[in-house]
Amino acid sequence: MNITLKATVQGNYKTVMAAFDRKLFEALKPSAGKMEIVSFTGSKKGDKVHMKFISPVKSEWISDIVEDNVTDERAWFVDVGTQLPWPLATWTHKHIVEKVDEHTSVIIDDMTFTGKNALLTLLLYPAIFIGFYPRNKIYQSYFKKVNLT
Numbered sequence: 001m002n003i004t005l006k007a008t009v010q011g012n013y014k015t016v017m018a019a020f021d022r023k024l025f026e027a028l029k030p031s032a033g034k035m036e037i038v039s040f041t042g043s044k045k046g047d048k049v050h051m052k053f054i055s056p057v058k059s060e061w062i063s064d065i066v067e068d069n070v071t072d073e074r075a076w077f078v079d080v081g082t083q084l085p086w087p088l089a090t091w092t093h094k095h096i097v098e099k100v101d102e103h104t105s106v107i108i109d110d111m112t113f114t115g116k117n118a119l120l121t122l123l124l125y126p127a128i129f130i131g132f133y134p135r136n137k138i139y140q141s142y143f144k145k146v147n148l149t
Contacts, residue, residue: 001121003129005109007136009143013099016107016143017043017075020095025049027142030131032056043077043095044068059085063093074098087120088113107139 009016020043029035034054041047047065052058060083068077074096081091096108109132115121 001113001125003109003111003113003125003132005132005136007107007139008100009105009107009139010103011105011143011146012102013073013075013097013105014070016105017070017077017097019143019146020077024142028135028138031134032131045077049079053085057085061085063091072099087115087124089116090114107135109135 011019022037022040025037025040029037033056036052036054037050038052038060039048039050041049043065045065045068049061049063049065051061053061061081062083063079063081066078066080069075076094076096078095079091079093081088084091090113092112094108094110096110098106098108100106111128111132113121113124113128115124
């Protein structure tokens with residue numbers, strides 16, 4: 001299953017991508033439930049992200065950054081879940097920042113996932129969509145405050 005969300009933000013695409021750090025990750029934490037960032041080593045190939053969900057369900061999520069790159073038109077990194085909370089079976093998240101012009105970018109969250117079975121995959125779709133949809137406003141607000149133009 002795939003979900004792709006886009007947010008237009010102020011800032012050069014290379015500068016926006018460079019801002020994908022722990023501070024931004026903290027700003028993106030879901031408001032529902034309690035989550036702790038155990039470790040965030042960065043957004044480059046070889047880095048790791050480790051989260052612990054405390055409520056409503058206790059679980060851990062570990063993702064490895066398996067790819068990152070910058071071209072003349074876009075920058076990206078890809079994380080793949082290596083330890084996922086039930087009911088997820090697979091998770092790949094492409095974080096893409098595309099150049100619109102020198103002062104505007106589009107952030108794309110392209111997530112591909114499966115549940116432990118076909119029914120769980122279908123049930124996960126609305127939960128993941130609702131969980132990630134607020135990122136649009138968070139990204140816009142965050143990059144307006146840090147003024148990366």
